[in-house]
Amino acid sequence: MATHVSVKQCLAPGGVDLGQTIMVQGWVRTRRDSKAGLSFIQVHDGTCFDAVQVVAPGDLDNYEDIVRLTTGASVRCIGTVVESKGKGQSVEIKADAVDVIGHVEDPDTYPVPAKRHTFEYLREQAHLRVRTNTFSAIARVRHCLSQAIHRYFHENGFYWVHTPIITGSDCEGAGEMFRVSTLDLANVPRTPEGDVDYAEDFFGKETNLTVSGQLNVESYCLALSKVYTFGPTFRAENSNTSRHLAEFWMIEPEIAFADLADDADLAEDFLKSILRTLLEELPDDMAFFQQRIDKTCIDRLTTFIDASFERMTYTDAIAALEQAVAKGEQFEFPVSWGMDLQSEHERWLTETHVGRPIVVMDYPKDIKAFYMRMNDDGRTVAAMDVLAPGIGEIIGGSQREERLDVLDARINEMGLEIDDYWWYRDLRKYGTVPHAGFGLGFERTMAFATGMANVRDLIPFPRTPRTARF
RNA sequence: UCCCCUGUAGCUCAAUUGGUAGAGCGAGCGGCUGUUAACCGCUAGGUUGCUGGUUCGAGUCCAGCCGGGGGAGCCA
Numbered sequence: 001m002a003t004h005v006s007v008k009q010c011l012a013p014g015g016v017d018l019g020q021t022i023m024v025q026g027w028v029r030t031r032r033d034s035k036a037g038l039s040f041i042q043v044h045d046g047t048c049f050d051a052v053q054v055v056a057p058g059d060l061d062n063y064e065d066i067v068r069l070t071t072g073a074s075v076r077c078i079g080t081v082v083e084s085k086g087k088g089q090s091v092e093i094k095a096d097a098v099d100v101i102g103h104v105e106d107p108d109t110y111p112v113p114a115k116r117h118t119f120e121y122l123r124e125q126a127h128l129r130v131r132t133n134t135f136s137a138i139a140r141v142r143h144c145l146s147q148a149i150h151r152y153f154h155e156n157g158f159y160w161v162h163t164p165i166i167t168g169s170d171c172e173g174a175g176e177m178f179r180v181s182t183l184d185l186a187n188v189p190r191t192p193e194g195d196v197d198y199a200e201d202f203f204g205k206e207t208n209l210t211v212s213g214q215l216n217v218e219s220y221c222l223a224l225s226k227v228y229t230f231g232p233t234f235r236a237e238n239s240n241t242s243r244h245l246a247e248f249w250m251i252e253p254e255i256a257f258a259d260l261a262d263d264a265d266l267a268e269d270f271l272k273s274i275l276r277t278l279l280e281e282l283p284d285d286m287a288f289f290q291q292r293i294d295k296t297c298i299d300r301l302t303t304f305i306d307a308s309f310e311r312m313t314y315t316d317a318i319a320a321l322e323q324a325v326a327k328g329e330q331f332e333f334p335v336s337w338g339m340d341l342q343s344e345h346e347r348w349l350t351e352t353h354v355g356r357p358i359v360v361m362d363y364p365k366d367i368k369a370f371y372m373r374m375n376d377d378g379r380t381v382a383a384m385d386v387l388a389p390g391i392g393e394i395i396g397g398s399q400r401e402e403r404l405d406v407l408d409a410r411i412n413e414m415g416l417e418i419d420d421y422w423w424y425r426d427l428r429k430y431g432t433v434p435h436a437g438f439g440l441g442f443e444r445t446m447a448f449a450t451g452m453a454n455v456r457d458l459i460p461f462p463r464t465p466r467t468a469r470f
Numbered sequence: 471u472c473c474c475c476u477g478u479a480g481c482u483c484a485a486u487u488g489g490u491a492g493a494g495c496g497a498g499c500g501g502c503u504g505u506u507a508a509c510c511g512c513u514a515g516g517u518u519g520c521u522g523g524u525u526c527g528a529g530u531c532c533a534g535c536c537g538g539g540g541g542a543g544c545c546a
Binding site: 030032033034035036038039040042053055070071084085086087088089106107108109110111113114115116117118120121123124175176212233235237238239240241242243244245248249250251393394395396439440441442443444445454455466 | 471480481482495496497498501502503504505506507508514515537538539540541542543544545546
């Protein structure tokens with residue numbers, strides 16, 4: 001009985017012995033016939049970038065069936081591993097049997113034949129696009145980076161915390177949320193005042209899908225010291241750009257007994273580590289991205305990994321931008337202390353000014369969230385953004401306000417309802433400690449890693465305004 | 471949500487100043503070949519996003535609607 005071997009093992013140096021009889025199972029990428037009486041079938045099974053060449057001799061019982069194989073059909077091939085007589089591969093499988101598991105019903109209308117397609121078209125074929133070179137490579141990168149992230153945290157003493165997807169928290173703040181409800185929309189219960197009566201709803205209160213696990217994970221941070229979340233996140237913003245999804249995955253580490261400098265150090269070490277892992281573990285896939293998607297892909301990553309991140313305060317960044325303007329640099333948006341940095345400013349800082357990744361720290365309090373720690377100057381908070389050449393902001397984080405009186409003052413100053421924050425404030429009442437963390441958008445990180453231009457192509461089934469197919 | 475672009479065979483695009491559609495790729499068939507972005511030949515395939523309007527005549531001009539993309543804002 002032939003052993004089932006993955007295409008990856010089959011093609012790996014030393015993965016199989018020449019002369020060994022094996023079985024591979026997968027899908028046909030292309031088929032080429034020779035009237036010399038044999039057919040060449042490229043079979044891929046998703047385990048690696050390359051497909052394996054199966055050579056089917058014309059004397060196979062079902063050869064008529066084999067020469068009708070088209071791109072996308074599924075096959076089980078049993079044969080001997082031999083040195084290839086042709087160019088383009090070192091080994092191939094000389095088939096003793098090629099069983100057709102599933103033909104393609106109508107090759108003329110098969111949505112992803114072996115030809116070039118636009119990414120826009122393939123988004124409409126999300127259930128089949130993963131059979132293409134690009135999207136199977138993306139799927140492997142997604143897995144590899146996910147594993148690298150978990151491994152990095154695990155090896156550095158972090159615990160993965162499963163913060164809730166459905167949140168009853170009234171204080172998450174950032175952005176529009178998706179409501180979670182079992183109320184009958186055609187017959188909504190009302191209070192005597194005429195408002196929607198959420199007491200009748202499943203949870204007895206208004207609930208939403210999470211926009212961030214940060215507030216919850218702070219709770220676990222202040223007991224487990226080093227924690228992180230990695231899960232789906234939802235924003236109901238009507239954002240139609242290549243960098244936004246309604247459903248995306250986010251990584252949010254949180255460290256106790258730590259300040260903003262520790263946070264920046266973690267961000268730098270973390271990013272370098274996971275990207276290094278990616279280059280080490282998926283060289284074939286990354287070579288593909290370099291060759292076909294983004295010529296600078298690998299160089300950009302190695303430069304990123306090798307460079308030390310510059311640290312700079314927001315105030316110094318503004319000063320540098322103002323000097324640049326004085327020397328004639330043109331920006332669409334004017335530069336002044338107190339404004340948020342526009343992406344053109346961020347790009348100038350990281351690409352032109354320092355020429356490597358940069359961590360901008362200590363932003364004006366008025367443009368940042370209530371939970372960020374107030375600095376001694378009274379006008380900036382301990383926030384940071386990591387900016388990278390060619391992409392701009394890749395990480396946003398902060399040291400959290402651990403002093404209850406200062407936190408309360410900020411909540412009141414921003415007009416927030418202090419009672420909504422009762423449990424968050426408890427964390428400051430009972431054994432508070434300085435702590436810090438950051439958020440990283442997973443699909444944006446993948447865009448940086450692969451050179452793919454649109455996050456809709458980096459998540460299997462993208463959700464965007466007016467689009468939730470599949 | 472705002473601005474710009476766009477919607478023609480399965481896919482990517484053509485179609486001069488409005489005169490009722492072509493190519494490449496893909497697919498099918500045949501030829502050739504230890505082939506590999508194969509190559510050569512033949513064939514099939516379109517109510518030009520939808521609705522209305524202007525006109526003798528609309529893929530082409532106008533309006534509305536629907537879809538797609540890019541940018542901005544928001545952010546991750």
